[in-house]
Amino acid sequence: xxxxxxxxxxxxxxxxxxxxxxxxxxxxxxxxxxxxxxxxxxxxxxxxxxxxxxxxxxxxxxxxxxxxxxxxxxxxxxxxxxxxxxxxxxxxxxxxxxxxxxxxxxxxxxxxxxxxx
Numbered sequence: 001x002x003x004x005x006x007x008x009x010x011x012x013x014x015x016x017x018x019x020x021x022x023x024x025x026x027x028x029x030x031x032x033x034x035x036x037x038x039x040x041x042x043x044x045x046x047x048x049x050x051x052x053x054x055x056x057x058x059x060x061x062x063x064x065x066x067x068x069x070x071x072x073x074x075x076x077x078x079x080x081x082x083x084x085x086x087x088x089x090x091x092x093x094x095x096x097x098x099x100x101x102x103x104x105x106x107x108x109x110x111x112x113x114x115x116x117x
Contacts, residue, residue: 029065031075042067042075042089042100049087049100053115057097060088081109 031044042049044065060076064083067073078086078099085105090097099112108114 028063028071029075030069031065031067033067041103042087044075044087047084048103050103051089051116052086052099052101053112055088055097055099057090057095060090060097 029044031042034041034043034048040051055078059079061079063074063076064087065075067075067089072092074090074092076088076090076097077083078088085102087100087102088097089100
């Protein structure tokens with residue numbers, strides 16, 4: 001009887017985990033990148049984000065999308081900053097992440113400094 005309950009629990013757990021993963025990936029936004037004059041940018045909902053500085057992946061919060069259909073090229077929120085102003089681009093195969101600043105943002109949070117022009 002214990003084996004039956006253990007097996008039933010395992011099946012329910014796997015089904016729940018799998019359905020959550022499918023829902024999450026379905027909710028992710030396919031953002032687009034653009035390169036002009038040697039500058040890379042990400043376009044999302046009419047806003048253009050440019051690389052600002054390197055950050056740690058540990059500073060990434062919720063993943064909200066990916067770039068050009070490549071689900072390994074991920075876009076996340078940065079800490080608790082508004083996604084309309086700041087995003088993080090990172091690859092699953094890479095150790096670093098790039099903080100992206102929306103082009104109209106002028107207020108830079110303490111501790112951040114531009115590394116890209």
